[in-house]
Amino acid sequence: MTDPALPPLSDEDLSAALDGEASADVVARIAADPEAQARSATLAAAAEAIGTSPPSLDATAVDALVAGALDAIPATDGVTADDDPANDGPSDDGPAGDGDGVVMPLAAGRRRRTAPSWLVAAVVLAFLAVGLGLVWSGRGSDSVDRQTVASQASSRSRGPSSSADRSAGTSKTGANWNSSSTTTGASNPRGQTASDNQYSPASNGELSALPAAAQDLGQFPTPASLRKALAVSFSSTRTKASYGGATRAPSAAAVERCGTQVQVTLALKGGPLHRGYATVDGKQVLVYEFRATSVKTGKPTRLVAAVGRQSCDAVLTFER
Amino acid sequence: MTSTTGSTPATTDEVHDLERARVAAAQAGDRVALEQLLRDHQARIHAVCRRITGNDTDALDATQEALIAVVRGLPRFDGRSRFSTWVYRIATNACLDELRRRRRRPVVGLPEHDGNTVEPADDESVPFDAQVADRLDIDAALAELPADFRAAVVLRDLCRLDYAEIAEVLDIPAGTVRSRIARGRAHLADRLGNQPEPAERPIVTP
Numbered sequence: 001m002t003d004p005a006l007p008p009l010s011d012e013d014l015s016a017a018l019d020g021e022a023s024a025d026v027v028a029r030i031a032a033d034p035e036a037q038a039r040s041a042t043l044a045a046a047a048e049a050i051g052t053s054p055p056s057l058d059a060t061a062v063d064a065l066v067a068g069a070l071d072a073i074p075a076t077d078g079v080t081a082d083d084d085p086a087n088d089g090p091s092d093d094g095p096a097g098d099g100d101g102v103v104m105p106l107a108a109g110r111r112r113r114t115a116p117s118w119l120v121a122a123v124v125l126a127f128l129a130v131g132l133g134l135v136w137s138g139r140g141s142d143s144v145d146r147q148t149v150a151s152q153a154s155s156r157s158r159g160p161s162s163s164a165d166r167s168a169g170t171s172k173t174g175a176n177w178n179s180s181s182t183t184t185g186a187s188n189p190r191g192q193t194a195s196d197n198q199y200s201p202a203s204n205g206e207l208s209a210l211p212a213a214a215q216d217l218g219q220f221p222t223p224a225s226l227r228k229a230l231a232v233s234f235s236s237t238r239t240k241a242s243y244g245g246a247t248r249a250p251s252a253a254a255v256e257r258c259g260t261q262v263q264v265t266l267a268l269k270g271g272p273l274h275r276g277y278a279t280v281d282g283k284q285v286l287v288y289e290f291r292a293t294s295v296k297t298g299k300p301t302r303l304v305a306a307v308g309r310q311s312c313d314a315v316l317t318f319e320r
Numbered sequence: 321m322t323s324t325t326g327s328t329p330a331t332t333d334e335v336h337d338l339e340r341a342r343v344a345a346a347q348a349g350d351r352v353a354l355e356q357l358l359r360d361h362q363a364r365i366h367a368v369c370r371r372i373t374g375n376d377t378d379a380l381d382a383t384q385e386a387l388i389a390v391v392r393g394l395p396r397f398d399g400r401s402r403f404s405t406w407v408y409r410i411a412t413n414a415c416l417d418e419l420r421r422r423r424r425r426p427v428v429g430l431p432e433h434d435g436n437t438v439e440p441a442d443d444e445s446v447p448f449d450a451q452v453a454d455r456l457d458i459d460a461a462l463a464e465l466p467a468d469f470r471a472a473v474v475l476r477d478l479c480r481l482d483y484a485e486i487a488e489v490l491d492i493p494a495g496t497v498r499s500r501i502a503r504g505r506a507h508l509a510d511r512l513g514n515q516p517e518p519a520e521r522p523i524v525t526p
Contacts, residue, residue: 010502011502011503011505011506012498012499012502012503014502015498015501015502015505015506016498016502019476019482019483019501021482021483021498042509042513043502043505043506043509045509045512045513046505046506046508046509046512046513047473047476047477047505048477049458049508049512050371050458050462050473050474050477050478050505050508051477051478051480052458053367053478054366054367054370054371054379056363056366056367057362057363057366057380061380062359062362065358065362065366065380065383065384065387066355066358066359066362066387068384068387068388069358069384069387069388069390069391070351070354070355070358070391072388072391072392073351073354073391251381251385251418251421253380253381253382253384253385253388254377254380254381254384256384257380257381257384309377310376310377310380
């Protein structure tokens with residue numbers, strides 16, 4: 001029986017009791033109150049429903065996720081003798097440092113905030129100089145391309161003959177991309193070298209250090225039309241594709257996940273040189289270009305693969 | 321958390337000891353230990369992300385970003401909290417970030433969003449989409465909750481964290497955790513149990 005002098009039991013009381021977080025007094029009141037017990041059972045059913053694990057990922061997806069994460073290991077391959085965590089000290093400024101009981105934003109870090117201003121200025125100036133140089137030469141990498149669409153247009157207008165230049169430029173900037181963030185340039189255990197477009201090492205755990213988002217390649221009615229557009233070079237598709245411009249850009253994580261899966265599935269040595277996305281027959285696909293060895297000639301070539309965004313299943317693959 | 325490979329520890333203490341050893345090894349540069357840590361935790365991370373984001377695609381993206389954040393942040397994990405709690409923090413942040421990103425970008429024409437999912441509620445809560453009212457399920461019910469409520473409920477009912485741990489993960493007072501879980505469950509109980517007509521549906525506000 002309930003005591004009329006006491007306030008009625010609330011859902012918060014009942015919920016806390018379910019979790020073993022209520023006082024003994026509240027538990028006793030629930031035990032004596034059939035109405036509260038009925039409501040408690042309803043809440044328990046909801047909790048049980050939420051507690052049902054969603055379907056787990058298949059082994060392929062797990063492998064791709066883990067591989068994608070391992071690719072984010074700093075170029076020194078984690079913490080080595082040259083990068084002893086003790087040198088950094090036990091930090092509470094990591095993505096989940098608990099020293100102050102605050103969930104730190106993943107992109108935050110005190111070390112970064114305390115960087116000398118002269119160093120920040122120097123780095124900014126260096127990037128500006130490199131960026132301007134790339135824009136000037138029309139050989140920007142994918143990330144530069146996105147930022148300098150105007151300069152890219154002139155590069156594309158040179159047509160197929162400029163593809164070799166573009167490739168060379170990409171390789172060069174790809175190397176710079178890695179060297180800008182690692183001092184070793186050594187191969188990692190996956191056999192990838194500094195020339196591979198893998199994650200830039202990030203010492204502060206920033207998600208923003210993920211590879212830049214993929215290039216929007218446009219919309220195509222069929223896989224064949226996409227293949228035709230990519231036949232010469234990756235970025236030349238923009239001059240041929242019809243643009244809707246309303247498709248959602250995939251996240252960097254999605255792009256990297258499928259890129260890794262394609263790389264593993266096709267046993268390619270390096271990561272994608274180019275990343276893009278397109279709409280084919282109304283469906284979004286992710287597009288990659290890899291260095292590869294031709295199965296026909298045995299000579300170095302470029303392999304282009306387009307895959308569905310969700311399951312990374314192949315939509316189109318061909319060699320140039 | 322049970323290891324997905326290798327021998328299964330017999331007790332909770334053994335699980336924690338094994339996990340501590342793996343964390344230490346991974347921090348010392350042992351790639352195998354790091355990979356095992358990721359495999360040990362990926363299922364839980366994905367489950368959390370699946371429930372919080374409400375659909376497979378965003379869950380995969382958030383899971384990937386969480387795993388990457390674990391790798392990059394591991395050198396600075398100082399062991400003052402349990403590793404699993406630290407991982408849940410990262411996973412929850414990744415999920416909430418993914419939801420924020422999704423709100424900022426258009427979703428029209430997404431082929432993989434084929435109607436099996438629903439958009440999550442903004443923190444102000446949104447009306448339930450009548451199109452999926454007939455297929456009310458856990459995802460749909462959860463999607464009606466503000467993201468912060470959803471995270472609290474998922475961390476409690478799916479991950480079995482206690483209120484103090486959830487407070488640590490979400491960086492909110494334990495009393496707020498208690499309130500959010502209660503209100504979230506009450507809403508879910510009403511939705512899952514009664515499935516009222518749209519006009520009768522309760523609106524949960526933070």
